[in-house]
Amino acid sequence: MSIYYLLLFSVVGVTIFYLIPTKYRKYHLFIYNIIFYLLCNACYLGLLLTETVLSFVIAKKIESNTTQKKKAKLWLTTGLIIIVTILCIFKYFNFFIETFHFSLSELILPIGISYYSFKILSYIIDVFRGKCKIDNSFIDYSVYIMFYPHLLCGPIARPQTILSQLKVDITYNSVLISEGLALIISGLFKKVVIADRLAKYVDVVFQNPSSYPSVALILGAIFYAIQLYCDFSGYSEIAIGITNLFGLKCENNFSRPYLSRNIRDFWKRWHISLSSWLKDYIYIPLGGNRKSIWRRNLNVLITFLICGIWHGQQLHYIIWGIYHGLLNILFTSTTPKINKAKNIACWILTMFFVTLGWIFFRASSLTNAIEYIWLMISEFSISYNEIVNSIIIFTGDNTSIAYCVILFLLLMLLFLKEIFEEYDKKGKESLLWTGVFLFCIVLLGITGNSSFLYANF
Amino acid sequence: MKKIIRTILLTLMICFIYIVIKNEYARLLLANANFGMEALITESKKNPKEVNLWIGSSMFRMGIDSNSLYNQLGENEFILAYNGNQPYLEFYEIEYLLNSGVEINQIYLDMYVYAAASEPALGDLRLLLQTDTDFKNKVWKELHQTGKVGFKDFWEMYVGANNDVIFAWPFYYPLVNQASFQGGNLRTVGGMTTDSLNNIDKPTVSETVINSKQMDYLIKMIKLCQNNNIILKFVETPKYYEISQDNIYLKIINEYINLLDEYHIEYYLSNYTYEALIKYTQKEPNCEKNHIVLFNSKEPAFFSDYIHMSSDGKVKYTINLTKLINGFQ
Incomplete structure (x- = not known):
């Protein structure tokens, strides 16, 4: 739909x-x-x-x-x-x-x-x-x-x-309806301005990774991470916004996951309704962290395995689930060390692991995912031609430059908004965000009948 | 509630004003550019002179080298190339330039089989950046008559088109302008190998004849040029050897040639197409009007895919073509 x-x-x-x-x-x-x-x-x-x-x-x-x-x-x-x-x-x-x-x-x-x-x-x-x-x-x-x-x-x-x-x-609750409208506009911005803008690039690169330079593959992986977030959280905001229009309230499904500084924090912010569901109905009934460290680790692995299976029966989803389970276990056992590092370094490391995981999630099969990562690493080189050939993928002609610049500015806009929200700076600018997002939707939104990535699950 | 409704209405109003201005005046951004119709119009107003236009699709952008044109034919040559440019659009482009006061001596028109066989469509949105609202209205009217366009296309054409380019103008314009000369693109594009060609899909054409609407516009274009004393010539840029041997490709080229013969129009065919066409039609084309441009279409390094040329191929072909135009080949 x-x-x-x-x-x-x-x-x-x-x-x-x-x-x-x-x-x-x-x-x-x-x-x-x-x-x-x-x-x-x-x-x-x-x-x-x-x-x-x-x-x-x-x-x-x-x-x-x-x-x-x-x-x-x-x-x-x-x-x-x-x-x-x-x-x-x-x-x-x-x-x-x-x-x-x-x-x-x-x-x-x-x-x-x-x-x-x-x-x-x-x-x-x-x-x-x-x-x-x-x-x-x-x-x-x-x-x-x-x-x-x-x-x-x-x-x-x-x-x-x-x-x-x-x-x-x-x-009738006018405050709730206003919040709903603002959420719908914010969700639409994420979906039709950012996610759909990135979709073509990601689809092309993941379909035939061997045809593209390593820079394009790295960009493809990063873009997919952003596309998935904007597509899914965009839909969630629209859904919650519509819920508000019907006079009902609903909890957020995302809480700026890409500002997380560790994997556990990431899972507290990503697809909150599913991760909290798994926690309440799988992890805690299995014993949670009330038993030995080994049992706790096993419980984490089982929970993430189920999370992977929920997304699909294919091996790459299962591997993605186990991968996140292992990262959670690893993070818990290395918490003191990582926490001593600077925030930026922690953030970069977390984003690196999350993005790497998304390659397994997006690939059509496990072989495709391994091939993608292998090509990304083994063929790595940066030259002027490689950068040009990576940018031209957007539109196939010289408008790719403009497309790329606008994409960067839009991502900065989204990042800025998330930073504002993270530090709870809400005020008159929330209406300004609504205006700016609506402006972008009308003029920069991608028209088409694209569906939602998470509708396939 | 009132605040958010006010914000939404204000934003929509700003968008509306922007859209009206963009559709009429965005073309002025290109007044001093090295490419585009508006640049040509501004130049002809500043310095009135007769120009020779090369109007075509990406075949011309990737197949006609503006530096070679300049060196071989002089400074009056100008390329106008838009992706998938179709005869109906080319007609409106010529009409628009004439109405804007551009004096045209000769027009070299792209014999692009794939565009001529398709129903009218809008391929390259950059064309809309270079023209006024009236031009867009004419194109929309034509597209609307096909019955295959809807609100989405209307939105894309009037609202969404070129906003990226306009908003990123300080970055986009210097880079693209620097890489353009006399309307042509100076970007270097590498060639292929036989293996790399085998890995990409061959272009396909859904119809086996020139679309009736496009045919009407080809005739209109011929008459428009005749009425304005413009010499019209058609050019078939080389395609990779396999493509030029394809029967559907040859069938449509033959249709083109029948039309051109009927109106006594000159045309330039690449040698492999010419040879294949003789085999296909079992007869020699009219010798008075046809010219054969020699080019090695079997060399993958001269192509960036099956139909577009690489930079090396583009330079080599343009030199051969211009030599022929100058009567040296």
Whole structure:
């Protein structure tokens, strides 16, 4: 789904939302979410509704058996097995039939299955843990699970966050709407001005790395790191912005991850809704850091392995997950040394490891990733011609110079904004940012029907 | 809420004003440049003289060397090359220059098969930087008639086009201007090897005939030149040997030649195309109007891909072509 379609759909939805009486607004959201799924992925609407109803029934059963722990646990296990099995079937079936050469037709991945499955899991687990009470109606619950802005690429909002807001009637809140508009503009800037601007370069270089000089490969890796961040955090901001327009609040999914000074800090700032989900529902139940150092390290590795598998069944995702797990372990054991180093050095080192990891993430296969890194290192040289040949990739003609200069200025703009936010310098300039970003979107935004990178997961 | 709405409206208003100014006046940025239509117009106003234009696509940018033109033919030659330049655009370019008071003696037009066989499209947005709103409106009207353009194309043409270049002007202009001479590009481009050529895709053409709209504009262009006493000549820059032997390529070239013969227009073909064309049509083209430019199209070092020449190829070909124009070959 294109971003413009999503925005147009939201404008219509929000307008109707505030035109109808307050008590019907939740029902409007419920119907609107179904219309969204019908338009995007009609054939799997049944699956989404079935999973929503089933999980609601299971959660009810868990809550009604709070005094009988065994029964509640049995219902929880049943729920987990059903949801995880459905998720695995759709995510890994194609890999299975390809690997074992079965002559079966491939399954199309239902839109948002990875995101809504995790929401369902967190709901039934939280009900079991007593963190979440079923005092909401089925409509509230289904609005939470099927909330369309969060379906494509998250964030994986926690049940407590959304359901508590749905308990009461949603009223017009101008402050929230202003924040939502500012977020949408900021997200659009990241997506259509920066991420889409970098997409062509990254696609070309990763598709055929042997045809390009090492400088282009290094730039390609750095650009992908920026593209992925701007694409995904841009979408998250748009999704949260739309959530705000509907009078609901939602936590941030990113917190300036590329300003992190170590890997652990990076994971506290990157895809926060997934990393905190993994922490709460995988890492801590495994024992977290409450046991021996070896057990802790194993828990970290398992958590990151699951993180890799969540992104896809291909080996390069799994390697990427393990790579980050190992970096986390390594960082913890070398914390004192790294902390003594200067901040800039720590930042550069962290960005180096993160960017290297993204090569595994972006490559079409593990072989492709290894080839890319090998070419980047073994063929390394810098000359005037190599730099020119690396810049010309942008547009193929002399406008590449302008494209490159503007890209640099836009990145500086984004960096500056993130620095301002990092040091909490908020004031009148926040409106200035909105104006500048909107100016860039109108005049420098890349038009097209590009989808979101994280919609593929 | 009011503040953010005010900010949004103010920004959109600034954008609108910028867009109006850009579409009409951005061309003036190129008034003193070494390239582009506006440079030619300004120069002709300052120093009225008849010019010989080389209007074409990237085939001319990569295939016609402005230094060699200057040395062999003099200072009145000027290249106007835009990626994928099609006959319908070339017509509007000539019309625009004539309306702006440029005096044209001769025009050498690119026989670019791939552009002529395609439906009208806007390939190179830089053309929009060098022209006024009226030119853009004419192009848009033409594109709109194809029924294959939408809001996205409209936006790209009037709003998005060339903003990078304008905003990066202090960096872009000195670099590009320094690398340009008499409209031509002085950038050095390396040649290929047989192996490297094998690793890249050959260009393909979806249609096997000249597009009817493009054909109409070719005829319009011929008549426009006749009415303004401009000598019109067509030039086929060399393509790598395999391409010049391709039957679809030859079929479209043959269509070109039939048209040129009908209107008694001169043209320059490269030797391998000429030989392949005789085999293809089983007849000799009209000797009075055709010229054969000798060039070794089997040498990969003369090409940067299958259809574009390297710097070495460009210089060698331009010298051979200009010698022929001067009657020395």
